[in-house]
Amino acid sequence: MKRLLPILRVATYRDQRRISLVPLPVALLLACALVWQTIWAAMNPHPAQAASDLALPPSAASVQIFSLGEPLAWAKMANLSLQAYDNQPGISLPFKRLDYSRIEAWLARILELDPDGQYPLLAASRLYGAVDDPARQRRMLDFVQRQFLLDPNRRWQWLAHAAFIARHQLRDLHLAVRYAESLRLHAKSPRVPSWARQMEIFLRADMNEYETAKLLLGALLASGEVTDPSEYRFLSGRLADLEEAPGGANAARVGRKN
Amino acid sequence: MNPFRDHLPGTWTIARFALIEALRGKLALAVVAVALLGLGLSAFLGEMAITESTRIQGSVLAAFNRIAAALMVVSFVIAGLTREQADKGLEMLLSQAIPRASYVIGKLTGYALLAWLTAAVFSAPLLLYAPPLNVAAWSLSLALELTLVAAAALACALVLGQSALSLLMVVAFYVLSRIMPSILAITASPVGPIDSPGFRVMGWVMGCIGALLPGLDRFASAVWLWDGAAAWAQMPAILLQFVIYLPLLCSAALFDFYRKNL
Numbered sequence: 001m002k003r004l005l006p007i008l009r010v011a012t013y014r015d016q017r018r019i020s021l022v023p024l025p026v027a028l029l030l031a032c033a034l035v036w037q038t039i040w041a042a043m044n045p046h047p048a049q050a051a052s053d054l055a056l057p058p059s060a061a062s063v064q065i066f067s068l069g070e071p072l073a074w075a076k077m078a079n080l081s082l083q084a085y086d087n088q089p090g091i092s093l094p095f096k097r098l099d100y101s102r103i104e105a106w107l108a109r110i111l112e113l114d115p116d117g118q119y120p121l122l123a124a125s126r127l128y129g130a131v132d133d134p135a136r137q138r139r140m141l142d143f144v145q146r147q148f149l150l151d152p153n154r155r156w157q158w159l160a161h162a163a164f165i166a167r168h169q170l171r172d173l174h175l176a177v178r179y180a181e182s183l184r185l186h187a188k189s190p191r192v193p194s195w196a197r198q199m200e201i202f203l204r205a206d207m208n209e210y211e212t213a214k215l216l217l218g219a220l221l222a223s224g225e226v227t228d229p230s231e232y233r234f235l236s237g238r239l240a241d242l243e244e245a246p247g248g249a250n251a252a253r254v255g256r257k258n
Numbered sequence: 259m260n261p262f263r264d265h266l267p268g269t270w271t272i273a274r275f276a277l278i279e280a281l282r283g284k285l286a287l288a289v290v291a292v293a294l295l296g297l298g299l300s301a302f303l304g305e306m307a308i309t310e311s312t313r314i315q316g317s318v319l320a321a322f323n324r325i326a327a328a329l330m331v332v333s334f335v336i337a338g339l340t341r342e343q344a345d346k347g348l349e350m351l352l353s354q355a356i357p358r359a360s361y362v363i364g365k366l367t368g369y370a371l372l373a374w375l376t377a378a379v380f381s382a383p384l385l386l387y388a389p390p391l392n393v394a395a396w397s398l399s400l401a402l403e404l405t406l407v408a409a410a411a412l413a414c415a416l417v418l419g420q421s422a423l424s425l426l427m428v429v430a431f432y433v434l435s436r437i438m439p440s441i442l443a444i445t446a447s448p449v450g451p452i453d454s455p456g457f458r459v460m461g462w463v464m465g466c467i468g469a470l471l472p473g474l475d476r477f478a479s480a481v482w483l484w485d486g487a488a489a490w491a492q493m494p495a496i497l498l499q500f501v502i503y504l505p506l507l508c509s510a511a512l513f514d515f516y517r518k519n520l
Contacts, residue, residue, distance in 0.1 A: 022516040026359070030513050033506035034470075040502050041469035044495070084443055 054085055054102045057109040075114035082106050083123065095131040103128055104143050111147055121147060121158040125165070134170055141166060145179055153189035160196045167203065177203045184216070194226055198235070205242065214242045268356045269364040276338070276368025285334050285372075289379050292330065296322040297383045313484065316387030320480035323380040324400060328432055331376055331404050332411045335369050336424045339415035349520055362512050366412055373404035388483035395489035399478040402500045406472055407432055409504055413511035416518075434467065435474035442468055472503040 057078070058066070067074035082103070107120040121144055129140035141162040148159040159179050167176035180200035187196060198220065204213040217239045226232045280286070300319040304311040342348050351361060381397035388396075410431050414424040434441075445461035477496055482489030 016517045017519050019517065022513055023359070026509055026512045026516060029505055030509035033502065033509055036502045037472075037506050038469050040499065041473075044473070081440070084440065 054099055054106070056102060057106045060109065060112055063109075063113060071113040075110045075117060076119075078106065078110050079117070079119045079123070082110070083127070095128060096133055096136070098128075100128065100136050100139050104139065107143065108147070115151060116154070118155070118158070121155055125158045125161045129162070129165055137165065137170060138175070141170075141175070141179070145182060148182065149186060152183075152186035153192060156183055156187040156192050156196055159183050159187075160199065163199055163203070167206075173203060173207045177207060194220075194228075194231065197225075201238075210242055214239065217242065265357055265360045268354075269360040269367070272351070272356075272361060272364025273367035273371065276365050277371050279338055280334055280368075280372045283334070283338075285330070286375075286379075289327075289330060289376055292326045293323065293380050293383060296326060296380075297386075300383075300387075312387050316384060316483045317480040319387070320384060320396065320478070320483060323383070324403075324478050324480075327376050327380045327400065327404055328407050329429075331369070331373050331408050332428045332432070333425065334372070335408050335411035336415045336421050336428065339365070339412065340419065340421040340424065343415075343419055352520060358515050359512055362412070362416070362508065362515055366409055366508060366511075369408040369412060370405045373408045374401045377401035377404050384483060389486060392483050392486035392489060395486060395493065396478055396480075396482050398493070399482070399489070399496055402496060403474055403477040406474070406500065406503055406507065409507035409511070413507050413514075416511050417514045431471070432474065435471045437475070438464075438468045438471055438473075439475050472499055 060071070063071050063074050085098070104124075107124055110120045111117065124140045124147075125144050129137050129144070131137060131140075144155075144158045144162045148155045152159075160183060163176045163179035163183070166172050166179060177200060180203050183192075184197045184200050198217075201213045201216045201220070204210075204216065217235060220226060221232065221235055221239065226235060296319050299322060300315040303318055304315040348361075352358065377397055377400040381393055381400060384393045384396065407428065411424065411428045414427045414431075415421070418424045418427065441464055442461075445457070445464050476492060476499070479489075
Protein backbone atom coordinates (compact mmCIF):
# COMPACT_ATOMS: atom_id res chain seq x y z
CA MET A 1 0.00 0.00 0.00
CA LYS A 2 2.84 2.36 0.85
CA ARG A 3 4.22 1.91 -2.64
CA LEU A 4 0.90 2.99 -4.10
CA LEU A 5 0.77 6.23 -2.15
CA PRO A 6 2.75 8.35 -4.63
CA ILE A 7 0.33 7.26 -7.36
CA LEU A 8 -2.71 7.88 -5.21
CA ARG A 9 -1.40 11.31 -4.36
CA VAL A 10 -2.05 12.39 -7.92
CA ALA A 11 -5.70 11.62 -7.45
CA THR A 12 -6.19 12.82 -3.90
CA TYR A 13 -4.57 16.26 -4.33
CA ARG A 14 -3.27 16.13 -0.78
CA ASP A 15 -0.46 18.48 -1.64
CA GLN A 16 -2.55 21.32 -2.99
CA ARG A 17 -2.55 24.83 -1.69
CA ARG A 18 -5.59 26.81 -0.57
CA ILE A 19 -8.03 27.78 -3.30
CA SER A 20 -7.81 31.40 -2.17
CA LEU A 21 -4.26 31.52 -3.54
CA VAL A 22 -5.61 31.23 -7.08
CA PRO A 23 -5.77 34.78 -8.50
CA LEU A 24 -9.32 35.99 -8.93
CA PRO A 25 -8.92 36.72 -12.68
CA VAL A 26 -7.84 33.10 -13.27
CA ALA A 27 -10.84 31.70 -11.41
CA LEU A 28 -13.16 34.13 -13.19
CA LEU A 29 -11.68 33.27 -16.58
CA LEU A 30 -12.12 29.56 -15.88
CA ALA A 31 -15.75 30.05 -14.85
CA CYS A 32 -16.52 32.30 -17.82
CA ALA A 33 -14.77 29.99 -20.30
CA LEU A 34 -16.73 27.03 -18.95
CA VAL A 35 -19.99 28.92 -19.35
CA TRP A 36 -19.05 30.10 -22.86
CA GLN A 37 -18.11 26.60 -23.93
CA THR A 38 -21.35 25.12 -22.58
CA ILE A 39 -23.43 27.82 -24.26
CA TRP A 40 -21.50 27.41 -27.51
CA ALA A 41 -22.02 23.64 -27.46
CA ALA A 42 -25.73 24.07 -26.73
CA MET A 43 -26.22 26.75 -29.38
CA ASN A 44 -24.23 24.90 -31.92
CA PRO A 45 -25.85 21.58 -32.75
CA HIS A 46 -23.80 19.43 -35.03
CA PRO A 47 -24.38 20.48 -38.62
CA ALA A 48 -27.06 18.71 -40.56
CA GLN A 49 -25.32 16.75 -43.24
CA ALA A 50 -26.54 15.29 -46.46
CA ALA A 51 -27.03 11.56 -46.18
CA SER A 52 -23.88 9.93 -47.42
CA ASP A 53 -24.05 6.69 -49.34
CA LEU A 54 -23.04 3.56 -47.50
CA ALA A 55 -19.79 2.45 -49.04
CA LEU A 56 -18.92 -1.18 -49.67
CA PRO A 57 -17.19 -2.81 -46.72
CA PRO A 58 -13.42 -3.17 -46.80
CA SER A 59 -11.99 -6.55 -47.65
CA ALA A 60 -11.05 -8.93 -44.84
CA ALA A 61 -7.36 -8.38 -45.64
CA SER A 62 -7.75 -4.59 -45.39
CA VAL A 63 -9.52 -4.93 -42.09
CA GLN A 64 -6.69 -7.11 -40.83
CA ILE A 65 -4.20 -4.36 -41.67
CA PHE A 66 -6.17 -1.32 -40.54
CA SER A 67 -7.33 -2.93 -37.30
CA LEU A 68 -3.71 -3.76 -36.47
CA GLY A 69 -4.51 -7.47 -36.34
CA GLU A 70 -7.71 -7.05 -34.31
CA PRO A 71 -10.46 -7.92 -36.78
CA LEU A 72 -12.79 -8.94 -33.97
CA ALA A 73 -12.69 -5.46 -32.46
CA TRP A 74 -13.25 -4.01 -35.92
CA ALA A 75 -16.24 -6.31 -36.44
CA LYS A 76 -17.77 -5.27 -33.14
CA MET A 77 -17.30 -1.59 -33.94
CA ALA A 78 -18.64 -2.14 -37.46
CA ASN A 79 -21.84 -3.55 -35.92
CA LEU A 80 -22.37 -0.32 -34.05
CA SER A 81 -21.42 2.02 -36.87
CA LEU A 82 -23.64 0.16 -39.32
CA GLN A 83 -26.47 0.29 -36.82
CA ALA A 84 -25.92 4.05 -36.43
CA TYR A 85 -25.65 4.56 -40.18
CA ASP A 86 -29.32 5.37 -40.55
CA ASN A 87 -28.76 8.07 -37.92
CA GLN A 88 -26.04 10.17 -39.45
CA PRO A 89 -25.28 13.39 -37.58
CA GLY A 90 -28.29 15.60 -37.97
CA ILE A 91 -30.19 13.24 -40.25
CA SER A 92 -32.27 10.13 -39.83
CA LEU A 93 -32.79 7.82 -42.75
CA PRO A 94 -35.71 5.43 -43.01
CA PHE A 95 -34.65 1.84 -43.65
CA LYS A 96 -36.49 1.98 -46.97
CA ARG A 97 -33.90 4.44 -48.24
CA LEU A 98 -30.93 2.26 -47.36
CA ASP A 99 -29.12 0.30 -50.01
CA TYR A 100 -29.83 -3.25 -48.84
CA SER A 101 -27.21 -4.85 -51.08
CA ARG A 102 -24.56 -2.86 -49.22
CA ILE A 103 -26.12 -3.51 -45.85
CA GLU A 104 -25.97 -7.21 -46.69
CA ALA A 105 -22.34 -6.92 -47.78
CA TRP A 106 -21.45 -5.27 -44.48
CA LEU A 107 -23.30 -7.86 -42.43
CA ALA A 108 -21.61 -10.66 -44.35
CA ARG A 109 -18.17 -9.13 -43.83
CA ILE A 110 -18.80 -8.68 -40.11
CA LEU A 111 -19.88 -12.31 -39.81
CA GLU A 112 -16.86 -13.43 -41.79
CA LEU A 113 -14.57 -11.67 -39.31
CA ASP A 114 -16.60 -12.58 -36.23
CA PRO A 115 -18.29 -15.93 -36.98
CA ASP A 116 -19.39 -16.38 -33.37
CA GLY A 117 -21.16 -13.03 -33.31
CA GLN A 118 -24.96 -13.02 -33.42
CA TYR A 119 -25.32 -9.27 -33.81
CA PRO A 120 -25.39 -9.13 -37.65
CA LEU A 121 -28.04 -11.87 -37.79
CA LEU A 122 -30.14 -10.10 -35.20
CA ALA A 123 -29.80 -6.89 -37.21
CA ALA A 124 -30.72 -8.69 -40.43
CA SER A 125 -33.77 -10.51 -39.08
CA ARG A 126 -35.17 -8.08 -36.53
CA LEU A 127 -33.95 -4.68 -37.73
CA TYR A 128 -33.50 -4.56 -41.46
CA GLY A 129 -35.89 -7.49 -41.90
CA ALA A 130 -38.65 -5.57 -40.13
CA VAL A 131 -38.85 -2.96 -42.87
CA ASP A 132 -42.23 -2.49 -44.51
CA ASP A 133 -41.00 -3.57 -47.93
CA PRO A 134 -41.44 -7.23 -48.93
CA ALA A 135 -38.54 -7.23 -51.42
CA ARG A 136 -36.12 -5.93 -48.81
CA GLN A 137 -37.53 -8.27 -46.18
CA ARG A 138 -37.04 -11.27 -48.45
CA ARG A 139 -33.49 -10.20 -49.18
CA MET A 140 -32.67 -10.08 -45.49
CA LEU A 141 -34.39 -13.39 -44.77
CA ASP A 142 -32.47 -15.09 -47.57
CA PHE A 143 -29.29 -13.64 -46.15
CA VAL A 144 -30.17 -15.11 -42.75
CA GLN A 145 -30.78 -18.51 -44.33
CA ARG A 146 -27.46 -18.48 -46.20
CA GLN A 147 -25.61 -17.54 -43.04
CA PHE A 148 -27.56 -20.15 -41.05
CA LEU A 149 -26.29 -22.89 -43.36
CA LEU A 150 -22.70 -21.95 -42.48
CA ASP A 151 -23.23 -22.60 -38.77
CA PRO A 152 -26.71 -24.09 -38.23
CA ASN A 153 -26.37 -25.09 -34.60
CA ARG A 154 -25.45 -21.62 -33.44
CA ARG A 155 -27.61 -19.57 -35.80
CA TRP A 156 -30.86 -21.55 -35.74
CA GLN A 157 -32.86 -18.97 -33.79
CA TRP A 158 -32.48 -16.37 -36.53
CA LEU A 159 -33.80 -18.74 -39.16
CA ALA A 160 -36.69 -19.63 -36.86
CA HIS A 161 -37.45 -15.93 -36.65
CA ALA A 162 -37.14 -15.69 -40.43
CA ALA A 163 -39.74 -18.46 -40.77
CA PHE A 164 -41.99 -16.53 -38.43
CA ILE A 165 -41.64 -13.34 -40.50
CA ALA A 166 -42.26 -15.27 -43.72
CA ARG A 167 -45.38 -16.87 -42.25
CA HIS A 168 -46.96 -13.91 -40.46
CA GLN A 169 -45.63 -10.78 -42.15
CA LEU A 170 -44.93 -11.83 -45.71
CA ARG A 171 -47.72 -14.40 -45.57
CA ASP A 172 -45.61 -16.65 -47.76
CA LEU A 173 -46.15 -20.16 -46.44
CA HIS A 174 -43.87 -21.76 -49.01
CA LEU A 175 -40.98 -19.58 -47.92
CA ALA A 176 -41.71 -20.25 -44.26
CA VAL A 177 -41.75 -23.99 -44.93
CA ARG A 178 -38.47 -23.74 -46.81
CA TYR A 179 -36.83 -22.10 -43.79
CA ALA A 180 -38.42 -24.54 -41.36
CA GLU A 181 -37.29 -27.47 -43.47
CA SER A 182 -33.79 -26.08 -43.50
CA LEU A 183 -33.95 -25.85 -39.71
CA ARG A 184 -35.06 -29.47 -39.39
CA LEU A 185 -32.43 -30.77 -41.77
CA HIS A 186 -29.42 -28.85 -40.52
CA ALA A 187 -29.87 -27.81 -36.89
CA LYS A 188 -29.05 -31.12 -35.24
CA SER A 189 -27.45 -30.01 -32.01
CA PRO A 190 -29.24 -31.04 -28.80
CA ARG A 191 -29.10 -27.37 -27.84
CA VAL A 192 -31.61 -26.63 -30.59
CA PRO A 193 -35.07 -26.89 -28.98
CA SER A 194 -37.46 -29.38 -30.46
CA TRP A 195 -40.08 -26.73 -31.27
CA ALA A 196 -37.70 -25.28 -33.82
CA ARG A 197 -37.34 -28.63 -35.57
CA GLN A 198 -41.09 -29.24 -35.35
CA MET A 199 -42.00 -25.92 -36.91
CA GLU A 200 -42.06 -27.42 -40.39
CA ILE A 201 -44.72 -29.98 -39.45
CA PHE A 202 -47.24 -27.37 -38.40
CA LEU A 203 -46.45 -25.10 -41.30
CA ARG A 204 -47.08 -27.99 -43.69
CA ALA A 205 -50.35 -28.68 -41.96
CA ASP A 206 -51.23 -25.01 -42.55
CA MET A 207 -50.49 -25.59 -46.22
CA ASN A 208 -52.77 -28.64 -46.26
CA GLU A 209 -49.79 -30.92 -46.85
CA TYR A 210 -51.15 -33.35 -44.31
CA GLU A 211 -49.38 -36.42 -45.61
CA THR A 212 -45.98 -34.77 -45.37
CA ALA A 213 -46.85 -33.37 -41.96
CA LYS A 214 -47.91 -36.80 -40.77
CA LEU A 215 -44.74 -38.41 -42.04
CA LEU A 216 -42.53 -35.81 -40.41
CA LEU A 217 -44.36 -35.97 -37.12
CA GLY A 218 -44.32 -39.75 -37.10
CA ALA A 219 -40.62 -39.80 -37.88
CA LEU A 220 -39.94 -37.31 -35.14
CA LEU A 221 -41.81 -39.36 -32.55
CA ALA A 222 -40.13 -42.56 -33.71
CA SER A 223 -36.68 -41.04 -33.63
CA GLY A 224 -36.67 -40.78 -29.83
CA GLU A 225 -35.63 -37.15 -29.95
CA VAL A 226 -38.72 -36.13 -28.01
CA THR A 227 -37.95 -37.16 -24.44
CA ASP A 228 -40.31 -34.94 -22.50
CA PRO A 229 -43.46 -37.00 -21.72
CA SER A 230 -45.82 -34.00 -21.95
CA GLU A 231 -44.38 -32.96 -25.27
CA TYR A 232 -44.59 -36.55 -26.52
CA ARG A 233 -48.25 -36.70 -25.51
CA PHE A 234 -49.00 -33.37 -27.18
CA LEU A 235 -47.32 -34.36 -30.45
CA SER A 236 -48.96 -37.79 -30.42
CA GLY A 237 -52.33 -36.06 -30.08
CA ARG A 238 -51.53 -33.85 -33.08
CA LEU A 239 -50.48 -36.92 -35.07
CA ALA A 240 -53.75 -38.60 -34.20
CA ASP A 241 -55.64 -35.50 -35.37
CA LEU A 242 -53.82 -35.59 -38.67
CA GLU A 243 -54.43 -39.30 -39.17
CA GLU A 244 -58.10 -39.18 -38.28
CA ALA A 245 -59.29 -36.69 -40.83
CA PRO A 246 -56.76 -35.45 -43.33
CA GLY A 247 -58.17 -32.33 -44.93
CA GLY A 248 -61.05 -32.29 -42.46
CA ALA A 249 -61.90 -30.25 -39.43
CA ASN A 250 -59.32 -31.90 -37.17
CA ALA A 251 -56.51 -31.28 -39.61
CA ALA A 252 -57.51 -27.67 -39.87
CA ARG A 253 -57.43 -27.54 -36.07
CA VAL A 254 -53.83 -28.74 -36.11
CA GLY A 255 -52.89 -25.88 -38.34
CA ARG A 256 -54.82 -23.27 -36.38
CA LYS A 257 -53.31 -24.28 -33.08
CA ASN A 258 -49.92 -23.39 -34.33
CA MET B 259 2.70 49.47 -12.87
CA ASN B 260 1.34 46.78 -15.17
CA PRO B 261 2.26 43.30 -13.88
CA PHE B 262 1.54 41.75 -17.26
CA ARG B 263 3.90 44.12 -19.06
CA ASP B 264 6.54 43.71 -16.34
CA HIS B 265 6.67 39.98 -16.79
CA LEU B 266 6.36 39.98 -20.57
CA PRO B 267 10.12 39.51 -21.21
CA GLY B 268 10.21 36.54 -18.81
CA THR B 269 7.14 35.02 -20.44
CA TRP B 270 8.63 35.44 -23.88
CA THR B 271 11.93 33.90 -22.76
CA ILE B 272 10.07 30.82 -21.50
CA ALA B 273 8.20 30.61 -24.80
CA ARG B 274 11.40 30.95 -26.79
CA PHE B 275 13.13 28.24 -24.80
CA ALA B 276 10.18 25.89 -25.19
CA LEU B 277 10.49 26.30 -28.95
CA ILE B 278 14.27 25.98 -28.93
CA GLU B 279 13.97 22.81 -26.84
CA ALA B 280 11.70 21.35 -29.51
CA LEU B 281 13.99 22.24 -32.38
CA ARG B 282 17.17 21.10 -30.61
CA GLY B 283 15.49 17.93 -29.41
CA LYS B 284 15.27 16.81 -33.01
CA LEU B 285 11.50 17.17 -33.03
CA ALA B 286 11.83 19.18 -36.24
CA LEU B 287 13.72 16.33 -37.83
CA ALA B 288 11.10 13.83 -36.66
CA VAL B 289 8.28 16.01 -38.02
CA VAL B 290 9.95 16.22 -41.43
CA ALA B 291 10.64 12.47 -41.41
CA VAL B 292 7.02 11.61 -40.58
CA ALA B 293 5.77 14.09 -43.20
CA LEU B 294 7.98 12.35 -45.79
CA LEU B 295 6.71 8.97 -44.62
CA GLY B 296 3.14 10.14 -45.17
CA LEU B 297 4.07 11.42 -48.60
CA GLY B 298 5.57 8.05 -49.47
CA LEU B 299 2.49 6.23 -48.23
CA SER B 300 0.18 8.43 -50.29
CA ALA B 301 2.39 8.03 -53.37
CA PHE B 302 2.22 4.26 -52.94
CA LEU B 303 -1.57 4.34 -52.69
CA GLY B 304 -1.71 6.63 -55.72
CA GLU B 305 0.18 4.05 -57.73
CA MET B 306 -2.35 1.40 -56.78
CA ALA B 307 -5.39 3.53 -57.64
CA ILE B 308 -7.03 3.08 -61.02
CA THR B 309 -8.82 6.41 -60.91
CA GLU B 310 -9.07 9.52 -58.69
CA SER B 311 -5.48 8.93 -57.65
CA THR B 312 -4.94 12.60 -56.71
CA ARG B 313 -7.96 12.61 -54.43
CA ILE B 314 -6.94 9.33 -52.86
CA GLN B 315 -3.43 10.57 -52.25
CA GLY B 316 -4.55 13.93 -50.88
CA SER B 317 -7.25 12.49 -48.61
CA VAL B 318 -5.05 9.78 -47.16
CA LEU B 319 -2.17 12.17 -46.66
CA ALA B 320 -4.37 14.78 -44.97
CA ALA B 321 -5.86 12.22 -42.57
CA PHE B 322 -2.46 10.70 -41.82
CA ASN B 323 -0.78 14.08 -41.31
CA ARG B 324 -3.54 15.32 -39.05
CA ILE B 325 -3.22 12.44 -36.61
CA ALA B 326 0.56 12.26 -36.84
CA ALA B 327 0.91 16.00 -36.16
CA ALA B 328 -1.41 15.84 -33.16
CA LEU B 329 0.39 12.84 -31.66
CA MET B 330 3.81 14.38 -32.17
CA VAL B 331 2.88 17.69 -30.59
CA VAL B 332 1.16 15.96 -27.67
CA SER B 333 4.03 13.61 -26.95
CA PHE B 334 6.59 16.42 -27.17
CA VAL B 335 4.67 18.75 -24.84
CA ILE B 336 4.06 16.04 -22.25
CA ALA B 337 7.58 14.67 -22.38
CA GLY B 338 9.09 18.15 -22.06
CA LEU B 339 6.94 19.24 -19.14
CA THR B 340 7.17 16.02 -17.14
CA ARG B 341 10.92 15.94 -17.64
CA GLU B 342 11.17 19.53 -16.42
CA GLN B 343 9.17 18.66 -13.32
CA ALA B 344 11.26 15.57 -12.64
CA ASP B 345 14.54 17.47 -13.11
CA LYS B 346 13.37 20.18 -10.69
CA GLY B 347 13.75 22.69 -13.53
CA LEU B 348 10.27 23.95 -12.74
CA GLU B 349 11.19 24.72 -9.14
CA MET B 350 14.31 26.48 -10.30
CA LEU B 351 12.36 28.63 -12.73
CA LEU B 352 9.73 29.55 -10.20
CA SER B 353 12.38 30.44 -7.62
CA GLN B 354 13.09 33.42 -9.88
CA ALA B 355 10.81 36.45 -9.85
CA ILE B 356 8.50 34.86 -12.37
CA PRO B 357 4.80 34.44 -11.55
CA ARG B 358 3.22 31.09 -12.20
CA ALA B 359 0.99 32.62 -14.87
CA SER B 360 4.06 33.71 -16.83
CA TYR B 361 5.36 30.16 -16.79
CA VAL B 362 2.09 28.68 -18.07
CA ILE B 363 1.46 31.39 -20.66
CA GLY B 364 5.09 31.33 -21.78
CA LYS B 365 5.05 27.56 -22.22
CA LEU B 366 1.72 27.73 -24.02
CA THR B 367 3.04 30.42 -26.38
CA GLY B 368 6.10 28.32 -27.18
CA TYR B 369 4.03 25.21 -27.79
CA ALA B 370 1.55 27.19 -29.89
CA LEU B 371 4.41 28.37 -32.10
CA LEU B 372 5.58 24.79 -32.34
CA ALA B 373 2.04 23.72 -33.29
CA TRP B 374 1.87 26.29 -36.09
CA LEU B 375 5.30 25.26 -37.42
CA THR B 376 4.27 21.60 -37.32
CA ALA B 377 1.03 22.43 -39.14
CA ALA B 378 3.01 24.26 -41.83
CA VAL B 379 5.38 21.34 -42.35
CA PHE B 380 2.55 18.80 -42.52
CA SER B 381 0.49 20.99 -44.85
CA ALA B 382 3.22 21.65 -47.40
CA PRO B 383 3.06 18.20 -49.13
CA LEU B 384 -0.66 18.68 -49.71
CA LEU B 385 0.14 21.42 -52.19
CA LEU B 386 1.10 18.61 -54.56
CA TYR B 387 -2.52 17.45 -54.68
CA ALA B 388 -4.86 20.37 -53.91
CA PRO B 389 -5.24 24.09 -54.74
CA PRO B 390 -3.19 26.40 -52.49
CA LEU B 391 -6.18 28.30 -51.12
CA ASN B 392 -7.86 25.08 -50.02
CA VAL B 393 -4.63 23.84 -48.46
CA ALA B 394 -4.33 27.18 -46.66
CA ALA B 395 -7.76 26.71 -45.08
CA TRP B 396 -6.87 23.16 -44.06
CA SER B 397 -3.52 24.29 -42.72
CA LEU B 398 -5.00 27.14 -40.67
CA SER B 399 -7.56 24.79 -39.19
CA LEU B 400 -4.87 22.20 -38.40
CA ALA B 401 -2.76 24.87 -36.70
CA LEU B 402 -5.72 25.86 -34.50
CA GLU B 403 -6.43 22.21 -33.71
CA LEU B 404 -2.81 21.52 -32.80
CA THR B 405 -2.74 24.60 -30.58
CA LEU B 406 -5.76 23.33 -28.68
CA VAL B 407 -4.23 19.87 -28.41
CA ALA B 408 -0.94 21.37 -27.17
CA ALA B 409 -2.86 23.38 -24.56
CA ALA B 410 -4.70 20.24 -23.46
CA ALA B 411 -1.38 18.41 -23.18
CA LEU B 412 0.07 21.28 -21.16
CA ALA B 413 -2.90 21.25 -18.78
CA CYS B 414 -2.77 17.47 -18.34
CA ALA B 415 0.98 17.37 -17.81
CA LEU B 416 0.83 20.14 -15.20
CA VAL B 417 -2.14 18.65 -13.38
CA LEU B 418 -1.12 14.99 -13.45
CA GLY B 419 2.66 15.27 -13.61
CA GLN B 420 3.01 11.77 -15.06
CA SER B 421 3.84 11.27 -18.70
CA ALA B 422 1.98 7.99 -19.34
CA LEU B 423 -1.20 9.09 -17.60
CA SER B 424 -1.11 12.51 -19.25
CA LEU B 425 -0.58 10.97 -22.68
CA LEU B 426 -3.54 8.65 -22.18
CA MET B 427 -5.74 11.51 -21.03
CA VAL B 428 -4.87 13.75 -23.95
CA VAL B 429 -5.26 10.98 -26.52
CA ALA B 430 -8.67 10.16 -25.03
CA PHE B 431 -9.57 13.87 -25.11
CA TYR B 432 -8.49 14.11 -28.75
CA VAL B 433 -10.23 10.96 -29.92
CA LEU B 434 -13.45 11.80 -28.06
CA SER B 435 -13.43 15.35 -29.41
CA ARG B 436 -13.27 13.97 -32.93
CA ILE B 437 -15.83 11.19 -32.63
CA MET B 438 -18.31 12.71 -30.18
CA PRO B 439 -20.96 13.53 -32.85
CA SER B 440 -21.05 9.86 -33.87
CA ILE B 441 -21.38 8.76 -30.25
CA LEU B 442 -24.19 11.26 -29.68
CA ALA B 443 -25.89 10.04 -32.85
CA ILE B 444 -25.79 6.48 -31.51
CA THR B 445 -27.17 7.52 -28.12
CA ALA B 446 -30.03 9.33 -29.89
CA SER B 447 -30.66 6.45 -32.27
CA PRO B 448 -34.18 5.02 -32.11
CA VAL B 449 -32.58 1.61 -32.68
CA GLY B 450 -30.96 1.75 -29.26
CA PRO B 451 -32.85 0.85 -26.07
CA ILE B 452 -34.08 4.44 -25.68
CA ASP B 453 -36.49 3.61 -22.86
CA SER B 454 -33.85 1.91 -20.76
CA PRO B 455 -32.76 4.12 -17.83
CA GLY B 456 -29.15 3.01 -18.29
CA PHE B 457 -29.19 4.06 -21.93
CA ARG B 458 -30.76 7.40 -21.01
CA VAL B 459 -28.18 8.04 -18.31
CA MET B 460 -25.38 7.16 -20.70
CA GLY B 461 -26.87 9.47 -23.32
CA TRP B 462 -27.07 12.26 -20.76
CA VAL B 463 -23.49 11.66 -19.58
CA MET B 464 -22.26 11.63 -23.17
CA GLY B 465 -24.17 14.85 -23.83
CA CYS B 466 -22.45 16.50 -20.85
CA ILE B 467 -19.03 15.28 -21.94
CA GLY B 468 -19.76 16.45 -25.48
CA ALA B 469 -20.68 19.92 -24.20
CA LEU B 470 -17.29 20.19 -22.47
CA LEU B 471 -15.22 19.02 -25.42
CA PRO B 472 -14.20 21.15 -28.38
CA GLY B 473 -15.79 20.21 -31.68
CA LEU B 474 -12.59 18.97 -33.31
CA ASP B 475 -14.71 16.95 -35.75
CA ARG B 476 -15.29 20.22 -37.63
CA PHE B 477 -11.59 21.02 -37.91
CA ALA B 478 -9.26 20.23 -40.84
CA SER B 479 -11.47 17.90 -42.82
CA ALA B 480 -9.81 16.26 -45.82
CA VAL B 481 -12.91 17.15 -47.86
CA TRP B 482 -11.82 20.78 -47.72
CA LEU B 483 -8.90 20.07 -50.02
CA TRP B 484 -11.42 19.89 -52.85
CA ASP B 485 -14.08 22.18 -51.46
CA GLY B 486 -12.42 25.40 -50.46
CA ALA B 487 -15.70 27.30 -50.24
CA ALA B 488 -16.99 24.91 -47.56
CA ALA B 489 -13.69 25.18 -45.72
CA TRP B 490 -13.68 28.98 -45.54
CA ALA B 491 -17.40 29.02 -44.74
CA GLN B 492 -16.72 26.95 -41.62
CA MET B 493 -13.73 28.99 -40.55
CA PRO B 494 -15.61 31.56 -38.42
CA ALA B 495 -17.20 28.80 -36.34
CA ILE B 496 -13.83 27.10 -35.96
CA LEU B 497 -12.16 30.35 -34.92
CA LEU B 498 -14.90 31.02 -32.39
CA GLN B 499 -14.52 27.52 -30.96
CA PHE B 500 -10.78 28.12 -30.70
CA VAL B 501 -11.26 31.49 -28.99
CA ILE B 502 -13.61 29.93 -26.47
CA TYR B 503 -11.69 26.75 -25.76
CA LEU B 504 -8.12 28.01 -25.53
CA PRO B 505 -8.88 30.26 -22.51
CA LEU B 506 -10.75 27.36 -20.94
CA LEU B 507 -7.73 25.05 -21.15
CA CYS B 508 -5.34 27.82 -20.19
CA SER B 509 -7.35 28.88 -17.14
CA ALA B 510 -7.84 25.26 -16.07
CA ALA B 511 -4.08 24.72 -16.21
CA LEU B 512 -3.47 27.98 -14.34
CA PHE B 513 -6.10 27.21 -11.73
CA ASP B 514 -4.49 23.89 -10.86
CA PHE B 515 -0.96 25.23 -11.16
CA TYR B 516 -1.65 28.02 -8.66
CA ARG B 517 -2.93 25.45 -6.19
CA LYS B 518 0.01 23.12 -6.67
CA ASN B 519 2.41 22.82 -3.73
CA LEU B 520 5.80 22.65 -5.38
